[in-house]
Every structure is written in C-alpha cells, then in structure tokens.
Amino acid sequence: MKRDELHMSTRAVHPESHQRRTNRPVAFPIYLSATFEAADVDEQIRLEEESDTFYTRYGNPTLSAVEQAVARLEGTESALVFGSGMSAITTTLLAFLEKGDHVVFQREIYGGTFRFARELLPRFGVEVSWVDCTDLDGMQRAIRDNTRVLYLESPTNPTLRVVDLDAVAEVARSRGVKTLIDSTFATPFNSRPGDHGIDGVLHSTTKYFGGHSDLLGGALAGSREIVEQVKSYLKVLGGVMDPHAAYLLLRGIKTLGVRVDRQNRSGLAIAQAFEGQVGVRRVFYPMLSSHPQHELAERQMQGGGGVVSLELEGTLEAAKRFVNRLQLFHVAPSLGGVESLVSNPRLTSHAMLSPEEREQTGIRDSLVRLALGIEDTDDLIADIKRALAESD
Ligand SMILES: *Cc1c(COP(=O)(O)O)cnc(C)c1O
Numbered sequence: 323m324k325r326d327e328l329h330m331s332t333r334a335v336h337p338e339s340h341q342r343r344t345n346r347p348v349a350f351p352i353y354l355s356a357t358f359e360a361a362d363v364d365e366q367i368r369l370e371e372e373s374d375t376f377y378t379r380y381g382n383p384t385l386s387a388v389e390q391a392v393a394r395l396e397g398t399e400s401a402l403v404f405g406s407g408m409s410a411i412t413t414t415l416l417a418f419l420e421k422g423d424h425v426v427f428q429r430e431i432y433g434g435t436f437r438f439a440r441e442l443l444p445r446f447g448v449e450v451s452w453v454d455c456t457d458l459d460g461m462q463r464a465i466r467d468n469t470r471v472l473y474l475e476s477p478t479n480p481t482l483r484v485v486d487l488d489a490v491a492e493v494a495r496s497r498g499v500k501t502l503i504d505s506t507f508a509t510p511f512n513s514r515p516g517d518h519g520i521d522g523v524l525h526s527t528t529k530y531f532g533g534h535s536d537l538l539g540g541a542l543a544g545s546r547e548i549v550e551q552v553k554s555y556l557k558v559l560g561g562v563m564d565p566h567a568a569y570l571l572l573r574g575i576k577t578l579g580v581r582v583d584r585q586n587r588s589g590l591a592i593a594q595a596f597e598g599q600v601g602v603r604r605v606f607y608p609m610l611s612s613h614p615q616h617e618l619a620e621r622q623m624q625g626g627g628g629v630v631s632l633e634l635e636g637t638l639e640a641a642k643r644f645v646n647r648l649q650l651f652h653v654a655p656s657l658g659g660v661e662s663l664v665s666n667p668r669l670t671s672h673a674m675l676s677p678e679e680r681e682q683t684g685i686r687d688s689l690v691r692l693a694l695g696i697e698d699t700d701d702l703i704a705d706i707k708r709a710l711a712e713s714d
Contacts, residue, residue: 330395330511331579337391337572350387352569353378380557384568389541391575392531395510396523396543402553403541403568407506407526408434409561410540412442414522417555418471418500421447425471426464428455428485430478430683432504432526433671439473455485456615458493465497474520475504476513477619480631480667480691481684482606484615487622491519500548506530506658511582512625522548529658530628533574533581537567581660581696585628588699592692593630595703601710603688606631628694629657631667634710638687641666645690647709650697657693662702665691 325333337350358375360366366376374381385403393401404410415438419425427439429452439450449468453460455478465472472494476485485503494501502522503515509530515523525531527539540563542552556562563571593607605612608619609626619626634641645653651664655671665671672685680686694702 333394334391334579335576337387337394337575350384350569350572352565353383354565355382378565379560379562382565382568384565384572385563388563388568388572388575391572392525392527392541392543395575395578396516397510397514398516398523398543398545400546400549401541401543402549402556403527403539403563403571404556405540405561405563405567406538407432407504407524407528407540408438409559410524410526410542411435411504412438413556413559413561414502414524414542414552415443415471415473416559417552418502419443419446419448422468423471424449424451424466424469425473426451426453426461426469426499427473428453428475428478430455430481430483431473431475432479432506433674435473435475435504437674455483458486458489461490462493462497465493465499469497469499472499472501473503474501475507476515477507477608477623477627477629479507479671480606480629480665480689482507482608482613482626482629482631484608484619484622486615486618487513487515487518487520495519507627507629508623509578509582509627509658511579512586512627513623516543518622521545522552527571527574529656530582530585531575531578531658532571533578533659534570535654535656535659535661537570537574539563539567539571582625582628584696584699585658585694586625588694588697588702589626589628589630591699592694592703592706593626596632596706596710599710601635602632603635604633606633630692630694632690632692632706633686634688634690636688638666638668641688641690642669644709647712648705649709650702650705651692659693660696662695662697663693665693667691 369376374386389401451464501520506526523543525541597605651662654663
C-alpha cells in the first residue's frame with residue numbers, strides 16, 4: 323500500500339512504518355537519556371549539526387518520532403515539539419520577531435498568548451495590533467511595512483468563531499507577512515491550516531493530541547525552513563519536550579482520529595439537543611446552522627470539535643450552580659481529553675479581560691464551556707439535561 327493513499331487515522335497509528343526493520347518494538351521506545359555518545363570527536367561534531375542523538379535539548383529519537391507523526395498529520399514537511407503549548411507559541415514568535423517589528427494578533431486568542439502579546443512583546447520593542455478574526459478588511463488595514471507576523475487561532479475559545487484560512491493566507495502572502503495559527507481546537511482531523519497556505523501551525527498537544535490529561539506539550543508544523551529556524555531558537559530558549567511526555571504523546575496520537583470522531587459526534591448532538599431549550603439562551607458550535615460562520619465551517623472543517631459553549635438564562639451564580647450540578651464533567655481547565663471537563667470562562671480563562679473586552683468577544687457571565695470527552699453521547703446529554711432541570 324502506498325503511504326500517501328492511506329487515510330489520516332491509519333497514518334496516525336503507523337507513524338514510522340516507512341523505516342521497516344525486523345524485530346523492532348511496535349511501540350516506539352523512550353530514549354530516556356540526556357546525552358548521547360559518539361564514536362570519536364569528529365563524529366560528535368557531525369552529530370551536533372545533523373542528528374537527534376547529540377544532546378536531548380538539541381533532539382532525541384523519541385521526540386523525532388512524535389515530530390514525524392505531527393508533520394504527517396498536518397501534511398507539512400516538518401514539525402517540532404516543545405515542553406508546552408505556551409513554549410511552542412512563545413519560542414515561535416520570538417524566532418521571527420525583533421525590535422521594531424510589528425505583529426497583528428486576532429483579538430480572541432488563548433489567555434497565555436494574549437498576555438505574552440500584551441505584556442512581554444512590547445518590552446522587547448515589538449509593536450502589537452489587535453483585529454477581529456472575521457474582519458478581513460481590518461486585517462488588511464492593520465498590516466504595516468514592518469509587520470512580520472499575522473497571528474491567528476481557529477476555532478476560538480470559548481465562542482468557537484472560525485477564521486477564513488484561504489482568505490487570510492492570501493492577504494498575508496500578498497503583503498509578505500508570515501501567518502501563524504493556533505490550531506489546538508481544530509486538530510488536523512478537523513482542519514489542516516497548512517493546506518490553506520498558513521505558514522506555521524501551532525498546537526497545545528496537552529489537549530487533543532495527548533488526549534488523556536496526563537502530559538504537557540506543544541508543537542509547530544510547517545515547512546522545513548520555518549521549523550529549522552524555530553529549532554535554532556528552541557535550542558537556546560530551552561523549552562523542549564521531555565522524552566517521557568513524547569512517548570505518551572505518540573501513544574495519544576494513535577487514537578486521535580477515533581477520539582476526535584466521537585467528540586465531533588457528541589459535540590454536534592449536544593449542540594442540537596440544547597439549542598432553543600428552556601434555560602439556554604444561546605449555543606455556540608461551528609456546525610450549527612445558527613452559527614454566524616456555519617457555511618465557512620462546513621467548507622473548511624471536517625467536524626465541529628469537542629467544545630460546545632452554552633450561554634444560559636440567568637446570572638453568573640446560576641451558571642456556577644449549573645456547573646456544580648454536572649456529574650460527568652470535571653470542573654477543570656483544559657480540553658481534548660478522554661474525560662469531559664467544564665468551565666465558566668467569565669471566572670477562569672477570561673477573568674482578566676475588562677467588561678468591555680468580554681462584551682466585545684461575546685463572553686457573557688452565564689457562558690459555560692463544555693469540553694467533551696469520549697463518554698457515551700446519551701449519558702452526557704442526560705447529565706446536562708438533569709443539571710439544567712434541577713431548580714436553583
Ligand atoms: C491550552 C492552550 C494553550 C497553551 O498550552 P499549554 O500546553 O497549556 O502551554 C494554547 N492555546 C490553546 C488554544 C490552548 O487551549
């Protein structure tokens with residue numbers, strides 16, 4: 323069978339089958355070693371330049387295996403893993419920016435990225451502008467002569483707005499601006515930004531890729547050139563992934579397709595079941611026909627993903643009580659794992675926004691974010707139904 327003809331979920335389970343050898347372990351081993359021995363000094367010099375067996379901050383075979391798997395799934399030439407999603411994001415941005423540069427960020431981005439852009443980048447002399455992620459004209463106007471990067475995230479947290487990747491990539495390319503996207507919420511099974519011309523695809527692999535809430539990690543997928551440039555900074559900044567985490571990540575990736583498939587189905591079923599129900603003012607989910615960018619989502623995404631946000635009737639207090647009444651959803655940050663989690667964005671991920679900023683991004687007090695796991699869909703629906711129905 324030709325590898326290129328295999329489906330993504332098959333390739334996720336057979337990440338390194340091109341290097342067939344007999345008697346090799348089926349599960350890629352953990353190279354739990356900080357350093358690697360060379361035959362002699364000349365070989366050591368060569369290893370430093372071009373191998374994953376020199377020193378683990380420079381590379382490690384277990385990290386290479388997971389990088390290969392990520393690149394295959396994103397359909398890019400290359401990939402690089404990091405110790406966390408934030409390490410992937412900050413190392414990548416630092417690799418492409420210097421004093422006097424300008425970056426355009428979409429307004430709705432992950433909280434840690436928001437703080438990095440608002441508080442840290444200006445300290446290094448980098449100017450930052452903010453645009454609405456659906457406002458293409460605004461993006462075009464925000465690009466200046468010194469703009470180096472257009473930074474995106476899709477779908478957004480927690481209101482699941484979708485960025486038109488083809489259109490944005492074209493705008494940026496015509497102005498010589500690099501595009502980076504945080505694609506954590508999409509996963510390559512729902513959207514592959516590289517196929518739309520986005521230059522660098524970032525992930526918190528802590529979420530769907532890992533899938534079991536037991537590791538922290540990040541990844542960048544892109545051309546060899548981009549990945550090599552960022553890697554040279556990673557070696558200095560030091561936010562590398564631990565080989566243990568890389569092993570767990572490889573294991574998680576093998577079931578990514580199956581998990582996302584279940585999460586897509588549950589997401590759509592739950593969104594449909596609670597739209598228009600008593601106690602629910604609004605449901606946010608890309609594949610609902612009421613979603614403002616439903617058509618774009620249908621065109622660009624294979625599925626809506628495992629996050630559904632419900633804006634409830636009533637106050638913040640009522641939303642808190644609803645969350646506390648859920649039994650199958652852990653009250654915890656994060657998403658993309660096998661177990662369902664729930665949060666009140668107003669009190670957690672978006673607490674640091676001003677009331678105006680929250681209003682602008684549609685985060686009302688009574689918004690509840692459900693991050694679905696792989697439990698039975700009907701059980702999840704029953705749990706939500708019961709928590710809604712129980713009177714305060
Ligand atoms: C969690 C998350 C991050 C940060 O990743 P860590 O692995 O926690 O550092 C970045 N972006 C998005 C969209 C996330 O959900």
